[in-house]
Amino acid sequence: MNRQAYNPNWAFHTALRARAARWQRQQLLDAAQLKAIEAAYPLEYYRPAWPLRVGLFLFAILGISMASGFIFLIGHELPIASGIISCAACFAMLELLIKDRRFYHCGADNALLYVGLAAAGSLILYIFGTYFWSGYYASFRVTDGHLLVPLTLILALLAAAVLRYADALVTATAFAALLLLVSITALQIPWGQALLPFLIMVTAAGGLFLYRRLARRVAGTPLADYYASCLLMLKVLALAVFYLGGNYLVVREGNAELHSLSVSEQVPFAPLFYLFTAGIPFLYITLGLRRADRPLLLLGLLTLAFSIFTLRHYRSLLPPEIAAVAAGALLTVLAGALLRALRPTRFGLTSLPDDEPRHFNLENLIQAQTAHAPDAPATGGFEFGGGQSGGGGATGQF
Amino acid sequence: MPSPPPSTRYLADLQSRGLLPPDQATRIAASERTQPFSLHYELRALLYLGTTLLAGGLGVLVYQHINTIGHGVIIAVIATLMAACFTYAARHRAPFIWGVAPKTSVGADYLLLLGCLLLVVLEGYVQYQYQFFGNRYGLATALPALVFVPLAYWFDHRGVLAMGLTALASWVGLTVAPLAVFTENAFWSDHIRGAAIGLGGLLMLTGFYSEYRERKAHFAFTYLLLGSNLALAALATSLVRAAFHEQPLVGLGTVALMMGLCAGLYWYARRTQSYWFLVLAAGYAYFAACYLLVQLVLLFPDDIIVLMAFLLFPLSALLVVLFFLNVKKILHGPAAPVAPLPPTAPQP
Numbered sequence: 001m002n003r004q005a006y007n008p009n010w011a012f013h014t015a016l017r018a019r020a021a022r023w024q025r026q027q028l029l030d031a032a033q034l035k036a037i038e039a040a041y042p043l044e045y046y047r048p049a050w051p052l053r054v055g056l057f058l059f060a061i062l063g064i065s066m067a068s069g070f071i072f073l074i075g076h077e078l079p080i081a082s083g084i085i086s087c088a089a090c091f092a093m094l095e096l097l098i099k100d101r102r103f104y105h106c107g108a109d110n111a112l113l114y115v116g117l118a119a120a121g122s123l124i125l126y127i128f129g130t131y132f133w134s135g136y137y138a139s140f141r142v143t144d145g146h147l148l149v150p151l152t153l154i155l156a157l158l159a160a161a162v163l164r165y166a167d168a169l170v171t172a173t174a175f176a177a178l179l180l181l182v183s184i185t186a187l188q189i190p191w192g193q194a195l196l197p198f199l200i201m202v203t204a205a206g207g208l209f210l211y212r213r214l215a216r217r218v219a220g221t222p223l224a225d226y227y228a229s230c231l232l233m234l235k236v237l238a239l240a241v242f243y244l245g246g247n248y249l250v251v252r253e254g255n256a257e258l259h260s261l262s263v264s265e266q267v268p269f270a271p272l273f274y275l276f277t278a279g280i281p282f283l284y285i286t287l288g289l290r291r292a293d294r295p296l297l298l299l300g301l302l303t304l305a306f307s308i309f310t311l312r313h314y315r316s317l318l319p320p321e322i323a324a325v326a327a328g329a330l331l332t333v334l335a336g337a338l339l340r341a342l343r344p345t346r347f348g349l350t351s352l353p354d355d356e357p358r359h360f361n362l363e364n365l366i367q368a369q370t371a372h373a374p375d376a377p378a379t380g381g382f383e384f385g386g387g388q389s390g391g392g393g394a395t396g397q398f
Numbered sequence: 399m400p401s402p403p404p405s406t407r408y409l410a411d412l413q414s415r416g417l418l419p420p421d422q423a424t425r426i427a428a429s430e431r432t433q434p435f436s437l438h439y440e441l442r443a444l445l446y447l448g449t450t451l452l453a454g455g456l457g458v459l460v461y462q463h464i465n466t467i468g469h470g471v472i473i474a475v476i477a478t479l480m481a482a483c484f485t486y487a488a489r490h491r492a493p494f495i496w497g498v499a500p501k502t503s504v505g506a507d508y509l510l511l512l513g514c515l516l517l518v519v520l521e522g523y524v525q526y527q528y529q530f531f532g533n534r535y536g537l538a539t540a541l542p543a544l545v546f547v548p549l550a551y552w553f554d555h556r557g558v559l560a561m562g563l564t565a566l567a568s569w570v571g572l573t574v575a576p577l578a579v580f581t582e583n584a585f586w587s588d589h590i591r592g593a594a595i596g597l598g599g600l601l602m603l604t605g606f607y608s609e610y611r612e613r614k615a616h617f618a619f620t621y622l623l624l625g626s627n628l629a630l631a632a633l634a635t636s637l638v639r640a641a642f643h644e645q646p647l648v649g650l651g652t653v654a655l656m657m658g659l660c661a662g663l664y665w666y667a668r669r670t671q672s673y674w675f676l677v678l679a680a681g682y683a684y685f686a687a688c689y690l691l692v693q694l695v696l697l698f699p700d701d702i703i704v705l706m707a708f709l710l711f712p713l714s715a716l717l718v719v720l721f722f723l724n725v726k727k728i729l730h731g732p733a734a735p736v737a738p739l740p741p742t743a744p745q746p
Contacts, residue, residue, distance in 0.1 A: 016411065019408050028422070046723075051674050051677045055722050056719060059715050063712050063715030070708040070709065073708055289435070297440065301440065320458075324454055325452060325456060331444055332449055342441075349435050350438070353436060354433070354438070
């Protein structure tokens with residue numbers, strides 16, 4: 001049996017076809033060559049357009065939960081056996097659908113994977129709850145040291161699932177489990193609480209190190225495409241957590257939360273956190289620009305915004321309307337000047353659009369957040385009705 | 399490590415299969431190396447954020463100093479801006495046709511939208527300050543609808559149409575924005591629900607008519623998007639109510655109505671090959687079918703009711719999943735040339 005559930009060539013073919021299509025748009029390939037390439041690298045899996053994936057996911061979740069309800073109804077006297085049967089049925093079904101129907105992240109297989117993992121995780125917690133720490137329910141807290149062993153098991157399970165199914169959401173859950181594990185461990189030892197922000201940052205840095213190791217390891221093989229979304233998720237989360245772990249607002253309010261204070265107070269090592277809060281966004285933005293790394297750049301901009309929010313949360317420098325006018329004028333002039341100056345190219349940067357498809361659209365995000373005037377939902381960019389997809393998926397337009 | 403992973407692997411694979419001559423591969427690799435990093439969308443986003451902050455801040459400043467500026471000046475400024483927008487849009491207007499009018503200028507599109515927004519602002523302002531419409535609120539909400547819908551047809555602008563339909567709905571007392579349909583409307587009140595079903599049904603019929611007779615067929619999307627959500631959400635609420643109050647006749651009538659509207663949406667989805675409306679129709683039709691299923695299950699004797707429920711409901715969800723899996727065939731019809739490779743095609 002392969003270690004990967006899906007055929008790694010599916011991911012490789014998809015990525016290669018996307019590249020080839022871009023080269024054709026840039027007129028580095030002619031149409032006949034693209035046709036030949038698409039014939040040589042067929043998409044042999046099932047993955048429909050995204051509204052259908054959403055529908056498949058929702059109805060699969062509905063069906064699976066009702067079916068497991070049926071199992072528990074019959075076997076309610078043997079909950080562990082019912083849990084094992086549900087979990088095994090999910091994974092068996094998943095493997096079967098991937099093998100026979102060539103499902104590839106099409107909604108239904110994601111649903112099976114999530115429900116199967118959730119069943120396995122609950123099973124682990126249930127077994128520990130019933131046989132090892134009975135009587136702890138009354139005083140249960142998430143920070144309880146008893147969680148260490150089951151959480152480690154769950155983390156191992158999630159890591160194995162990521163290796164096999166390459167699902168980005170499972171990657172994110174595994175990273176969250178790791179952070180929870182580190183936090184719980186830190187809270188068990190006397191000095192841990194003060195060191196917690198640094199431990200979180202060290203964990204995030206470890207996540208980044210792991211990302212680099214894995215990215216080097218899979219480079220040059222189809223596995224690089226297979227795990228691309230997982231690696232991106234790991235990188236983005238590690239970078240975000242690294243910043244949040246050192247952010248003054250998060251540290252101060254988190255500290256107050258841990259000590260059950262109603263008003264947060266000054267934290268130890270405060271100057272260090274000022275430095276992190278101010279410095280990390282600029283580090284991200286600089287590195288993002290120098291390495292042409294868009295996720296890093298976008299994270300830099302978002303963290304910069306959060307740092308400004310942190311500053312204004314504790315010190316009100318100007319009245320809001322004056323600050324808005326000043327910042328707005330500055331941003332408008334700056335962005336306008338850069339749009340003009342970077343045309344066509346300067347320092348390896350350009351303000352002209354490239355034809356990469358955008359998965360994360362900062363402009364839409366800002367527009368969606370700021371526009372609450374009369375709702376005009378159908379002004380464009382909202383047309384699923386184009387009708388040129390014909391299924392097949394992976395072409396990026398439908 | 400640069401963010402777009404290097405293409406050498408793809409180029410090597412293409413060359414080894416003889417699909418790419420070496421000199422072309424070198425050219426592609428060189429082009430990838432020298433390609434600048436585009437900041438277009440990031441800078442546009444910052445520009446948008448900047449103008450939003452500026453406009454918001456200036457608005458607050460004007461509000462704070464309203465006594466020194468005077469209402470007349472502000473109204474005059476808004477009216478002048480609006481007139482300028484409409485004039486510019488009218489001068490760049492393409493001649494009217496029943497199909498999609500060719501786009502003459504992007505700026506004119508946005509300025510038309512801005513002019514309509516300014517009209518709403520102006521109307522609100524004179525009503526708030528001078529009670530221009532007095533207590534005739536109906537007139538105040540009907541006016542934008544009466545202006546926007548003809549404008550939408552005249553300028554061939556779907557955004558303005560959506561604004562007009564939103565105004566029309568608020569004249570009836572409803573919210574049509576897709577995500578707010580359930581949360582903002584008091585569907586439990588009979589009066590509101592009736593209005594929602596009526597207006598939603600009317601919008602859907604208009605949409606079907608425009609698609610069928612090709613009278614601005616591309617407007618059908620907007621009509622159906624706003625109308626279907628409104629009518630079907632209200633009908634679904636009415637179904638839940640009928641289930642609670644045990645009114646089987648009302649329930650069956652509602653189911654028939656829902657199924658009819660869903661069939662219409664299904665027709666439109668097939669005609670325009672729109673996945674979105676297909677999922678919408680399937681979702682609401684499933685909801686209506688569940689009502690029938692519940693009624694069916696309740697007919698069974700008491701001792702096997704629970705068993706039947708746990709058997710039939712997963713089965714129904716499975717049926718929907720199967721429907722989605724075969725949707726490609728359904729959308730394109732059996733005879734049409736289907737996508738590159740069907741999922742079960744034998745591996746070459």
